[in-house]
Amino acid sequence: MSVTLQDVAREAGVSPATASRALNAPELVAPARREHVRQVAAQLGYRPNRAARELITGRTGNLCLVVPDLENPFFAAVAKGVQARARALGLAVVVADSEEDGHLESELVGRLGAQVDGVVLCSPRMTDEALDEALARDVPLLLVNREHHGAASVVIDNADGVRQAVAHLYALGHRRLAYAGGPAGSWSDARRREGLHRAAASLPGTEVVDLGHVAPVFDGGVAVADLVVASGATAVLAHNDLVALGILNRLTSRGVRVPDDVSVVGYDDSPAATLVAPALTTVRVPLARLGRDAVDALVNHAPRAARRRAASGVTDAEAPAPVRLPVELVVRDSTGVPPAPPTAPIASTAGDLPA
């Protein structure tokens, strides 16, 4: 049916072994012969049968990407990055949508993990225990946007993003800041909340009003917008661009002007941030790079085939230090000077901006 290595070998007048080496380990074959084999292979349109190769090498040439929600622009962007980098490395990507469900996530890792060379697990919703269990399996695992003892990971500098946003608002004169946090149990929300309080503590006269946990979607923002107004804050940081957009939408429809009455800052710089008026000031996260670096880290961390595991004496080497990517505040139109003048001239407090 399809052209096999045998066909190529026969046509080229060599053994299958030599044909295989001519294509995979060129330095082992005499140059003239090597070229001849390659030419024959190309002419016949030979494509190695991946199943047969996998069977003997234990490598599938596939990576698996598990995300909570493919439609969320954050994950879509990461997926795009993963996909691009994997293709450059000759790998295919199997994607799975866990529908924000930790249990399904675990199951997917178990089911798909067995048939791929590595799993990129994005913003895992699963518990620490489930993660431990998944790590105990013999498939290389890489976490995006979450750290976990013993696991390789690629994360963004959550706290620094918040710090930049706070510094920006502080410089504009804001002193009372509301925070619309992410879902309870979210690792990145915990990091951001932590960073928020630390940044605020280093800036004299700053108060933080915590509005609690908000569903990380548009409607979550709509729901929390009234709390923002009631809190008396002049600016609000949202966990997420989607939440920020929800807040923006509700404030505007209530007649609260943005940024004249209230400033709004998002997080992620998803494409939707520029779709609205006023355009959203937000923290840009290098989403595509997050995906690319995840693939690189996964491949470097576990270059060996899943099968050859037993050979390496150590249990599982040591998990490398997390890769931490920088983020960058993007100032657009949703932030401005607060309605009440700042309590002190900006110049006199500039020295207090956190490093």
Add this chain to the structure above:
Amino acid sequence: MSVTLQDVAREAGVSPATASRALNAPELVAPARREHVRQVAAQLGYRPNRAARELITGRTGNLCLVVPDLENPFFAAVAKGVQARARALGLAVVVADSEEDGHLESELVGRLGAQVDGVVLCSPRMTDEALDEALARDVPLLLVNREHHGAASVVIDNADGVRQAVAHLYALGHRRLAYAGGPAGSWSDARRREGLHRAAASLPGTEVVDLGHVAPVFDGGVAVADLVVASGATAVLAHNDLVALGILNRLTSRGVRVPDDVSVVGYDDSPAATLVAPALTTVRVPLARLGRDAVDALVNHAPRAARRRAASGVTDAEAPAPVRLPVELVVRDSTGVPPAPPTAPIASTAGDLPA
């Protein structure tokens, strides 16, 4: 390393053949023995090696999905539907992003098509010739959002969506309609344009101003917005929600009020449509269902393994008729009565609405 069928067979005291049958063809094995084998397999945590199975059956258990842009909410939603349905059928999905490039698209179909049971090709950018070539390969192909001779496809009723939008605008009193079309060569744009002219022709006094081809992204909408104003149209149909949002954004920032001065209608009902104010009137496309039906059609159309192709005498059977999904106009806040009063009372023209 991992537990194989041999292990199960030995442990259960049967031959590998019987073990295989106990799991895959239960009716061929005596009930008592069958249950015993299954129990042993479960207890040992046996998982069949997919590569070995693929090697002999020719089936991979994988589908491939090729989309122009994973970050586009339209394709993200379709991908989600494809993924969900595939999982329900026990299939994995390999996704590939063609970056809106027809050549890359062809290459991906060629490269990935060889290692999957079928390919879902979404809004193909490739030419008809390239499509023919891809069809000539022996991998089942299913087109989403495009029809092509000899290919199975799942499409939406493009023309009817436009018809509904036009009827809505006509009923509101609009008579001069602008159309911001999709990219040149887009199959669905051709269908919509066709439907637009037919709908307009059936409504007396209606004019269509064609604004040409627009890049199907936010910036495309921004760029074309001024043409809308200059055209003197009281309403504009965009090829796409993203384009509609761009138009909306530019109009608003120019001081043109929506819908008081100009009504705007999008297409797709992507999540972003409700993120803005005014919320976008748009044509809702059953995106997830598009993905699910694509998988179903693909699986039904090509239930046999890729390998067993030669057996079926006919060239490739006949491609089944395209599955056509209905669409539905969703009226929100971006459409309203035009500034100039309608030329005739609404009641008197209601009978002229196209069917």
Add this chain to the structure above:
DNA sequence: GGGTGCGGTGAAAAGGATTGCAGCACGCCT
């Protein structure tokens, strides 16, 4: 009572690529 059919089982081949090991030839060194 022997042939026949059938339910159930096992031996063995097939599927395609990779790779350890052995062999071969040739050239160089002593």
Add this chain to the structure above:
DNA sequence: AGGCGTGCTGCAATCCTTTTCACCGCACCC
């Protein structure tokens, strides 16, 4: 001249599952 190293090449095993074919009793029918 003989021995050895080296550079290439081929043989054959291996990966794991599925599936064909043959076989073996046993029951049933003639």
